[in-house]
Amino acid sequence: NAGVTQTPKFRILKIGQSMTLQCTQDMNHNYMYWYRQDPGMGLKLIYYSVGAGITDKGEVPNGYNVSRSTTEDFPLRLELAAPSQTSVYFCASTAHGPNTEAFFGQGTRLTVV
Amino acid sequence: KQEVTQIPAALSVPEGENLVLNCSFTDSAIYNLQWFRQDPGKGLTSLLLIQSSQREQTSGRLNASLDKSSGRSTLYIAASQPGDSATYLCAVVEKALYTGANSKLTFGKGITLSVRP
Numbered sequence: 001n002a003g004v005t006q007t008p009k010f011r012i013l014k015i016g017q018s019m020t021l022q023c024t025q026d027m028n029h030n031y032m033y034w035y036r037q038d039p040g041m042g043l044k045l046i047y048y049s050v051g052a053g054i055t056d057k058g059e060v061p062n063g064y065n066v067s068r069s070t071t072e073d074f075p076l077r078l079e080l081a082a083p084s085q086t087s088v089y090f091c092a093s094t095a096h097g098p099n100t101e102a103f104f105g106q107g108t109r110l111t112v113v
Numbered sequence: 114k115q116e117v118t119q120i121p122a123a124l125s126v127p128e129g130e131n132l133v134l135n136c137s138f139t140d141s142a143i144y145n146l147q148w149f150r151q152d153p154g155k156g157l158t159s160l161l162l163i164q165s166s167q168r169e170q171t172s173g174r175l176n177a178s179l180d181k182s183s184g185r186s187t188l189y190i191a192a193s194q195p196g197d198s199a200t201y202l203c204a205v206v207e208k209a210l211y212t213g214a215n216s217k218l219t220f221g222k223g224i225t226l227s228v229r230p
Contacts, residue, residue, distance in 0.1 A: 033218055040122075042222030043202070050209070050216060058217070090156060092218065094206065098144045098164040102204070102218055104157040 002026050006091050006105035013081040013112045021076040021108050023091030029103075031094045032074040034058075034066065036087040037107075043090065049074055081112045115140045115207055119221035126193055127229050134188040134224050136203035141181045144206040148177050148188050151200045151223065160201075161188070193228045200225045 007022045025032065030051050035043040035058075045058030049068040063085060065077040074093075078085060091105045116139045126132055136146070145164045149157040161170045161177040163186070169178040176189040186203055202223040209216040 031216075035220075040222070043204075043220040045217060045219070048217060092157075094218065098166070098206075099162065100145070100206070101159045101162050102147060102149075102157075102206075103159070104149075106156040 004091055004093055004103050004105040006089075006108050008108060009106065010109045011111070013078075013110065015081060015083065015112060017081050018077070018079050019081070019110075021078070021089055021091075021110075023074045023076065023105060024072050025074075025091075025093040025103070026072065027093065027095070027103065028071060029093035029095045030071070031096070031100075032068065033092045033094075033102075034064075034074070034076045035090045035092065036060065036085075037090060038087050046076065046089075078110075083112050086110060086112045115143075115205060115217070115219045117203060117205060117219050117221040119201075119203060119224050121224065122222065123225045123227070125227040125229060128193060128195060130193050130228075132190050132193055132226075134190070134201050134203075134226070136186040136188070136221055138184045138186075138205050138219075140207065141184055142208045143181070144208055146177075146179055146186050146203060146205050148175075148186075149202045149204065151202060153199075157202065190226075193226075195228045195230050198226055198228050 033048040034046040047066040049055045089108045094100045148160045163179040174191040200223040204220040
């Protein structure tokens with residue numbers, strides 16, 4: 001019953017460093033999403049994927065990159081970390097169709113100093 | 114562009130009160146609408162999902178309704194308890210323009226509920 005697993009849970013980066021946030025799901029879901037959540041701002045979509053090999057930009061993609069080489073994994077890459085990327089990052093997945101509940105990981109709290 | 118709005122941002126009620134949380138969306142071409150609960154420092158937990166062809170869903174003390182034509186959904190919480198204190202978010206799954214498949218999941222900013230003992 002793993003669902004959506006995100007690693008790491010917490011991370012502190014220095015300005016200019018890079019890192020990859022990992023996300024994996026074991027439910028064979030087609031759709032995967034990366035969001036960032038800032039206080040009072042709700043969840044903003046960074047990137048999403050409708051299947052292996054297919055990704056698309058969301059609302060706030062600048063400074064991030066993604067790839068989807070397998071159905072299970074959807075890593076989010078931060079290049080040249082900036083203080084504005086301090087946030088809580090959530091990965092989510094859904095299956096195809098109208099009766100498809102979204103499942104979320106527990107989040108990664110990232111601080112850029 | 115789909116926009117999801119939840120007003121008010123925060124709500125405080127005494128224990129035992131029945132309450133309604135509102136959600137509105139601008140584009141009715143949705144696959145479904147979901148209500149989530151988020152506790153402080155935690156991830157999101159799905160509470161109820163309403164398909165676009167449905168009018169309402171119920172789970173225990175929770176009832177969610179959907180009016181696609183007016184772009185509105187409500188989450189009704191009966192006999193509120195202090196344990197219901199959390200942030201409640203609604204989200205819509207949009208239909209992809211060309212394929213008709215589901216695509217983006219768009220969220221409101223949430224309503225932070227506090228239930229006073």
